[in-house]
Amino acid sequence: MSADTxxxxxxxxxxxxxxxxxxxxxxxxxxxxxxxxxxxxxxVHRGIEKGAEARTWVQNLYLMERICGICSHVHATxxxxxxxxxxxxxxxxxxxAIRQIMGELERIHSHMLWLGVAAHEGGFxxxxxxxxxxxxxxxxxxxxxxxxxxxxxxNLLGGVKFDITPELAxxxxxxxxxxxxxxxxxxxVVNQDETFIGRPRGIGTMTAxxxxxxxxxxxxxxxxxxxxxxRVDAPYLKYSEFPIKVETHTSGDxxxxxxxxxxxxxxxxxxxxxILDHLPPGELTARMPRRIPAGEAISRVEAPRGELLYFVASxxxxxxxxxxxxxxxxxNWSTVLSLAIGLKLADMPMLLTGIDPCFSCNDRxxxxxxxxxxxxxxxxxKLRHYGxxxxx
Amino acid sequence: xxxxxxxxxxxxxxxxxxxxxxxxPQPERLDxxxxxxxxxxxxxxxxxxxxxxxxxxxxxxxxxxxPVEGEAEVEGSIEVLYTFCKGAAIAILRxxxxxxxxxxxxISGLLPAAMLYEWELREMFGVEVIGxxxxxxxxxxxxxxxxxxxxxxxxxxxxxxxxxx
Amino acid sequence: xxxxxxxxxxxxxxxxxxxxxxxxxxxxxxxxSGSCNGCDIQILATLTPRYDVERFGxxxxxxxxxxxxxxxxxxxxxxxxxxxxxxxxxxxxxKFVIAVGSCGLSGGVFHGCYNIVGGINELLPVDVxxxxxxxxxxxxxxxxxxLLGALKSGKRPEPIQWSGTGLxxxxxxxxxxxxxxx
Numbered sequence: 001m002s003a004d005t006x007x008x009x010x011x012x013x014x015x016x017x018x019x020x021x022x023x024x025x026x027x028x029x030x031x032x033x034x035x036x037x038x039x040x041x042x043x044v045h046r047g048i049e050k051g052a053e054a055r056t057w058v059q060n061l062y063l064m065e066r067i068c069g070i071c072s073h074v075h076a077t078x079x080x081x082x083x084x085x086x087x088x089x090x091x092x093x094x095x096x097a098i099r100q101i102m103g104e105l106e107r108i109h110s111h112m113l114w115l116g117v118a119a120h121e122g123g124f125x126x127x128x129x130x131x132x133x134x135x136x137x138x139x140x141x142x143x144x145x146x147x148x149x150x151x152x153x154x155n156l157l158g159g160v161k162f163d164i165t166p167e168l169a170x171x172x173x174x175x176x177x178x179x180x181x182x183x184x185x186x187x188x189v190v191n192q193d194e195t196f197i198g199r200p201r202g203i204g205t206m207t208a209x210x211x212x213x214x215x216x217x218x219x220x221x222x223x224x225x226x227x228x229x230x231r232v233d234a235p236y237l238k239y240s241e242f243p244i245k246v247e248t249h250t251s252g253d254x255x256x257x258x259x260x261x262x263x264x265x266x267x268x269x270x271x272x273x274x275i276l277d278h279l280p281p282g283e284l285t286a287r288m289p290r291r292i293p294a295g296e297a298i299s300r301v302e303a304p305r306g307e308l309l310y311f312v313a314s315x316x317x318x319x320x321x322x323x324x325x326x327x328x329x330x331x332n333w334s335t336v337l338s339l340a341i342g343l344k345l346a347d348m349p350m351l352l353t354g355i356d357p358c359f360s361c362n363d364r365x366x367x368x369x370x371x372x373x374x375x376x377x378x379x380x381x382k383l384r385h386y387g388x389x390x391x392x
Numbered sequence: 393x394x395x396x397x398x399x400x401x402x403x404x405x406x407x408x409x410x411x412x413x414x415x416x417p418q419p420e421r422l423d424x425x426x427x428x429x430x431x432x433x434x435x436x437x438x439x440x441x442x443x444x445x446x447x448x449x450x451x452x453x454x455x456x457x458x459p460v461e462g463e464a465e466v467e468g469s470i471e472v473l474y475t476f477c478k479g480a481a482i483a484i485l486r487x488x489x490x491x492x493x494x495x496x497x498x499i500s501g502l503l504p505a506a507m508l509y510e511w512e513l514r515e516m517f518g519v520e521v522i523g524x525x526x527x528x529x530x531x532x533x534x535x536x537x538x539x540x541x542x543x544x545x546x547x548x549x550x551x552x553x554x555x556x557x
Numbered sequence: 558x559x560x561x562x563x564x565x566x567x568x569x570x571x572x573x574x575x576x577x578x579x580x581x582x583x584x585x586x587x588x589x590s591g592s593c594n595g596c597d598i599q600i601l602a603t604l605t606p607r608y609d610v611e612r613f614g615x616x617x618x619x620x621x622x623x624x625x626x627x628x629x630x631x632x633x634x635x636x637x638x639x640x641x642x643x644x645x646x647x648x649x650x651x652k653f654v655i656a657v658g659s660c661g662l663s664g665g666v667f668h669g670c671y672n673i674v675g676g677i678n679e680l681l682p683v684d685v686x687x688x689x690x691x692x693x694x695x696x697x698x699x700x701x702x703x704l705l706g707a708l709k710s711g712k713r714p715e716p717i718q719w720s721g722t723g724l725x726x727x728x729x730x731x732x733x734x735x736x737x738x739x
Contacts, residue, residue: 039530040529040530042530042531042533042634043636043637045672046591046672047667049543050547050671051667051669051671054669063666069598069691070594070598072595136602136605136607139602149693150595150599150691214504295417298482300477309448309475309477311450322453324451326450333508334505334507338504532635533636533672542671547671549671
């Protein structure tokens, strides 16, 4: 790849070019080899769990959505399902189906976004540009349905806010056709392009046993053959009626994670088509009490990155007692800390990208320590270029 | 659903000798109340049984209730929920720690993923986790005041002091 | 709100701006002070061929030392605060700040949470606010265009009164909170 890779800087995540920052990743290296790794999160810590206790149940819907711009719907869905469980209310079938459609569209968006970023991290900017351009199609669909490209706010406590008309359904079908064709192209690139395959192959290899021991979840674990997916293990919304097939791979490395995510995109496209053709008729909302009865509820949903768990506790008032959010990325960070050891420093960007860390936690400052004395601060860009140059 | 009920039955059986009590708040969920001293053994039992995976460690703050005339004061406590999931089944080990004795052993030797959760628990609730192989902050800023635990009910923010900067 | 009587330091700045306004292609740096990435995704969209903000002459690059404009998102978490200040300080004069998104205006939906400072203007003088959660790429480009338009005419952006659209807000300039109430 040419020097063009120097020109483009992705404005996602905090930037600390050449500034002395508390490191967000720390790597100890011996020569080229990583001997230890640690993480420090918190750059995007906003105090949401605490904030939730001071807001009403409905206000929290809008708060939880904004934990992450890329998986906003799945957060809102998990929260809503938890609250509905506490209230003993079930949203009508049509609402559940629409929630599922939005969730799968979001998954497509997230996977295509990841594809571009992962390609960029490896220096494959043309793949990055193409996938991000094509991703605009799914964002357009989401906007046509909800009115917003990001933070669609589909959920209401008890149902959904908007309907999918036959005209909209036709538009979605058209968009999906395009996305299907494009993703087949990407699958071919990922499987056949020799210059591409060299980077992710053999990186971050995790056996199924290791994946289970480390507690990996989501596509990261499924690439190691661990066939866990909440949509199948504990179906929610309309996943019992419109099931998906769990996509796994056996290589357990980063290359496998590419394959799993692209295959999941196909499954999402397929299931959306199926739901659109059999959309249940009926109401969009069910009545919800303003005060939610006291109790505890746990809701688990499959976010694009893995299992998202919400623990919602009520004390009988109009505000929650406790809302705990365990994001999938938190589970997968542990795998990175463990897998980094023995790998080369140049592999770190691709390894980290492989777990698809939610960017709201993907800080961009890295500390590289050689021995006990020499420690230097690298910006992410520097690490990324280091990786690309190393494998040139 | 049959496999869920079966899974819950199996975990109840292995936890029987250790649990103070059991509860089934929802059909897919089993809560087992464990004494803090028995926690490590209980987790080891789960791991030996290969029962699911540790999905989350949830902290709950139960502040001291208002003192009642003529009755002994009740201390505030922190309840910690070790949430294991196997398929659709959820098994939770619940243990309660009084503020004055908010100490737990680390389980990260058995389950590496627990390290991040225990780190967060320590930071947010002030539970001392013996043997946790990390120091410093995970989520809060380096200059966060000592002894201030954001998720305890007693913390009510900085009341705008920060904002006037 | 364009001041008729200017003190000498403000005149100095204006002189610099007039000179600098001959530059048609300001370089921008993006900073995320703890946002959910919603706004950042939309900023990114402006760089894609569909919107192509670069044709307006604004170029996104990586170093604050070469930047004229800081495009900032997020409600400024405690951890981000120092980094944001340092980034701003590293930028050479004259420099301008665009705050993108509701979080940048007031902390947005996180207003009152313990770990955030609030709007970016609590920390830095902000020249243009782009409201929205997140704003559309068109809105961000409009904000950029407002800034560029003002600069080309050699002065800082002026407040714009909205009318007839039902929006009661005002796009403010200036640095302190007191400018923004009322």
